[in-house]
Amino acid sequence: MPDGDSEVISETNSAKMNLRNRKSWQILSCAAVFAYSTLLVYQTFSGGAPAQEVLAEVKLSAKTYRLERNLAEDRSSVENDIHELTSEVVPTTATVKPPLTTLDDVFISVKTTKNYHTKRLPIILKTWFQLARKQIWFFTDTDDREFQTKTNGHMINTNCSSSHSRKALCCKMSVEFDTFLKTDKKWFCHFDDDNYVNVPRLVRFLGDYNFRDEWYLGKPSIQAPLEIIKKEKKVLKKIKFWFATGGAGFCLSRALALRMMPVASEGRFISTGERIRLPDDVTMGYIIEHLLKQPLTVVDQFHSHLEPMKFIRRDTIEDQISFSYAKSKDEWNVVKIDGFDESEDQYRFLSLHCFLFPYFSFCPGRR
Ligand SMILES: *[C@@H]1O[C@H](CO)[C@@H](O)[C@H](O)[C@H]1NC(C)=O
Numbered sequence: 001m002p003d004g005d006s007e008v009i010s011e012t013n014s015a016k017m018n019l020r021n022r023k024s025w026q027i028l029s030c031a032a033v034f035a036y037s038t039l040l041v042y043q044t045f046s047g048g049a050p051a052q053e054v055l056a057e058v059k060l061s062a063k064t065y066r067l068e069r070n071l072a073e074d075r076s077s078v079e080n081d082i083h084e085l086t087s088e089v090v091p092t093t094a095t096v097k098p099p100l101t102t103l104d105d106v107f108i109s110v111k112t113t114k115n116y117h118t119k120r121l122p123i124i125l126k127t128w129f130q131l132a133r134k135q136i137w138f139f140t141d142t143d144d145r146e147f148q149t150k151t152n153g154h155m156i157n158t159n160c161s162s163s164h165s166r167k168a169l170c171c172k173m174s175v176e177f178d179t180f181l182k183t184d185k186k187w188f189c190h191f192d193d194d195n196y197v198n199v200p201r202l203v204r205f206l207g208d209y210n211f212r213d214e215w216y217l218g219k220p221s222i223q224a225p226l227e228i229i230k231k232e233k234k235v236l237k238k239i240k241f242w243f244a245t246g247g248a249g250f251c252l253s254r255a256l257a258l259r260m261m262p263v264a265s266e267g268r269f270i271s272t273g274e275r276i277r278l279p280d281d282v283t284m285g286y287i288i289e290h291l292l293k294q295p296l297t298v299v300d301q302f303h304s305h306l307e308p309m310k311f312i313r314r315d316t317i318e319d320q321i322s323f324s325y326a327k328s329k330d331e332w333n334v335v336k337i338d339g340f341d342e343s344e345d346q347y348r349f350l351s352l353h354c355f356l357f358p359y360f361s362f363c364p365g366r367r
Pocket of ligand 1: 156157158159175
């Protein structure tokens, strides 16, 4: 017994046209819709001919086709028509995707200081450093043969002061920036030595952006742009800008870094920082947002210890790029995740790492 659908089809068949022609007409309609939507895209990007006019043409030619075409016309000629209808506009949408980004396109700097080498570097070396041994560089303020060996020569003595002063911090950022410029990498990403970085996620994330465009990617830790009063030509001026918190990590595209050179390269980052008397990450925001007028793109997946780590939901952990930890008063601000005992994994980085990359040798129950 035929069901309703096939009844309709057979009715249509006998009354109007055979199935083959129906299909042809369907294909053509699709082509018209496709051509129209492509034209809309085309118009949006190029300011081309008014889409309404072009649509009328597409409709007209479809109608003409329907009336005049011999019903026995074969499928390949329909496809030819589809090609003719669309070939002119299709190529205009083909260049939107950014170039492929791989791990080797990224320069990853980690800021540290001599007193934190033994305290903070071992867990990084055990976990996320292993995912990018050639791309990660540590910027510190002393020579340390032990860690120079452990990092395969990836410790850079900046010769900056080991104090936590503004000048010392800007000094390190300045060396990080200059070191990046000397490479041929497409992206500069800065992190701190209390960060855990999900390296493959970072690379995938950067893949959505084009390094030939100017990108300042990071996360602010304040709710409103920073306001400072600055003396410009003997007049006090209020200026406002956003900055990406250094402790959450941030990335700059090469195109942006190149445009920053007159105010940030070869030590000029330090003098710029001195002029506004603000820390390294604020100076970065000042240069990019205020001087170069390139706005920060907020990336929620970066996390500094200034935000409560426990609010990162377990089911979104794989999507996050950076994590951190801190102890304030008697409470640890750490990622909430099962795994190793707290006595073994106070910062939760081992547990985090095994959650993300369970094949590591130290992970329990690895396959
Ligand atoms: C730090 O000083 C040493 C010795 O003078 C020098 O070889 C090295 O290049 C300096 N490092 C940087 C990053 O300038």
